[in-house]
Amino acid sequence: MICYVPAETVSGELRTALTPTTAAALTKLGLTVQAEAGLGTASRYSDDKYTKAGVELVGDPAAALGAADLVLRVRKPSPEQIAALKPGAVHLSFLDPFNESALLENFAEAKASAVSLEMIPRTTLAQKMDALSSQASLGGYAAVMQAAARIRSALPMMMTPAGTIMPCRVFVIGAGVAGLQAIATAKRLGARIEAFDTRPVAEEQVKSLGAKFVKIDLGDTGQTAGGYAKQLTPKQVAKQQAGMAKVCAQSDIVITTAKVFGCKAPILLTEEMIAGMKAGSVIVDLALETGGNVEGAVPGEDVVTANGATILGDTSLENSVATHASQVLAANFAAWITHFWDEETKTLKLDRKDEILQGCLITHDGAIVHERFGKKAEKLKS
Numbered sequence: 110m111i112c113y114v115p116a117e118t119v120s121g122e123l124r125t126a127l128t129p130t131t132a133a134a135l136t137k138l139g140l141t142v143q144a145e146a147g148l149g150t151a152s153r154y155s156d157d158k159y160t161k162a163g164v165e166l167v168g169d170p171a172a173a174l175g176a177a178d179l180v181l182r183v184r185k186p187s188p189e190q191i192a193a194l195k196p197g198a199v200h201l202s203f204l205d206p207f208n209e210s211a212l213l214e215n216f217a218e219a220k221a222s223a224v225s226l227e228m229i230p231r232t233t234l235a236q237k238m239d240a241l242s243s244q245a246s247l248g249g250y251a252a253v254m255q256a257a258a259r260i261r262s263a264l265p266m267m268m269t270p271a272g273t274i275m276p277c278r279v280f281v282i283g284a285g286v287a288g289l290q291a292i293a294t295a296k297r298l299g300a301r302i303e304a305f306d307t308r309p310v311a312e313e314q315v316k317s318l319g320a321k322f323v324k325i326d327l328g329d330t331g332q333t334a335g336g337y338a339k340q341l342t343p344k345q346v347a348k349q350q351a352g353m354a355k356v357c358a359q360s361d362i363v364i365t366t367a368k369v370f371g372c373k374a375p376i377l378l379t380e381e382m383i384a385g386m387k388a389g390s391v392i393v394d395l396a397l398e399t400g401g402n403v404e405g406a407v408p409g410e411d412v413v414t415a416n417g418a419t420i421l422g423d424t425s426l427e428n429s430v431a432t433h434a435s436q437v438l439a440a441n442f443a444a445w446i447t448h449f450w451d452e453e454t455k456t457l458k459l460d461r462k463d464e465i466l467q468g469c470l471i472t473h474d475g476a477i478v479h480e481r482f483g484k485k486a487e488k489l490k491s
């Protein structure tokens with residue numbers, strides 16, 4: 110069975126779906142691992158290391174795509190790259206399936222089995238394959254590092270003969286995987302941290318990291334069976350914004366990570382709230398790729414507001430730590446393959462009754478098989 114890993118083609122994407130370590134593990138399973146030459150250069154994995162791990166470096170991506178039984182990729186492919194796939198090939202990548210119905214149709218037409226990393230269930234058994242978590246963790250870390258580099262102040266309290274420097278105040282909105290990592294990182298750097306999340310269970314987790322939980326009574330917020338936040342009503346959002354405005358005004362760094370799975374991210378920082386923030390303050394919006402939490406944020410561009418706050422425009426902060434982001438992402442891919450690997454036949458065995466597969470398999474055998482997207486696609490067609 111041939112596993113092919115092309116180099117990423119999306120601008121600014123530095124991560125890779127294969128590292129020399131995972132390449133060695135996949136080769137050991139019995140896969141023939143092929144990769145596009147240079148695929149790990151941007152994330153600091155040299156061709157030489159891949160070759161030593163048993164990878165065949167190939168020069169013609171279109172031919173390699175057409176011959177592969179399994180393709181690994183970080184970002185969603187283009188329609189042309191999907192059309193080049195061999196019928197029956199398995200394709201693993203982030204797919205953004207809630208917003209990419211046409212791409213899902215393309216996969217079905219190509220008779221490929223598309224697996225969406227976003228849809229891997231967040232269960233204990235699937236933890237090793239959880240790419241959303243592995244990347245969110247590094248995103249949360251990188252958000253603090255990027256903010257610290259821009260703030261022009263020190264983060265920890267410092268007692269010097271020339272006077273005391275007060276600790277930087279950081280406000281983290283959304284205390285899921287990324288938010289908790291941001292809190293832990295800011296804490297290590299000595300900042301004073303406050304945080305808020307709509308899920309009641311987050312309060313204890315925030316406190317256990319040494320941050321203060323901001324109390325805002327929004328009434329019933331709850332969480333889904335999968336552990337995700339529910340969408341708030343417009344009234345609840347307004348109440349939350351009012352409750353957070355004062356904290357934002359006192360903060361030097363605000364990091365927003367608030368997402369609602371499968372939906373556009375809610376706007377939590379309005380222009381009015383930002384106008385009340387200190388000159389020189391820094392805002393990092395980790396939800397920018399899914400619509401953003403911050404009014405006035407521009408993807409790909411830093412914005413300095415009239416009152417001197419900077420809103421960062423980076424939509425993929427994990428790319429600033431691409432070496433480690435690739436290390437854990439590639440490990441997620443390898444864990445998925447190992448789970449579905451059949452030792453006897455030395456091939457992938459896609460058991461459609463498997464709970465993990467049911468969650469993340471989007472197309473198979475010429476059709477959209479995931480019920481969440483199949484119905485949507487039908488509606489779009491009619």
Ligand code: NAD
Pocket residue numbers: 231232233235236239241242245282283284285286287288305306307308311335336337338341349366367368369370375377
């Ligand atoms: P996410 O990226 O979808 O959202 C990030 C955070 O934003 C969440 O904590 C969410 O509650 C919060 N949020 C949403 N709307 C908000 C609002 N209006 N104001 C403030 N915060 C808001 O979520 P995630 O970080 O990927 O994970 C969410 C949950 O799933 C967490 O509890 C996490 O521990 C859990 N999880 C479980 C597993 C597992 O069991 N294997 C794996 C990963 C995550």
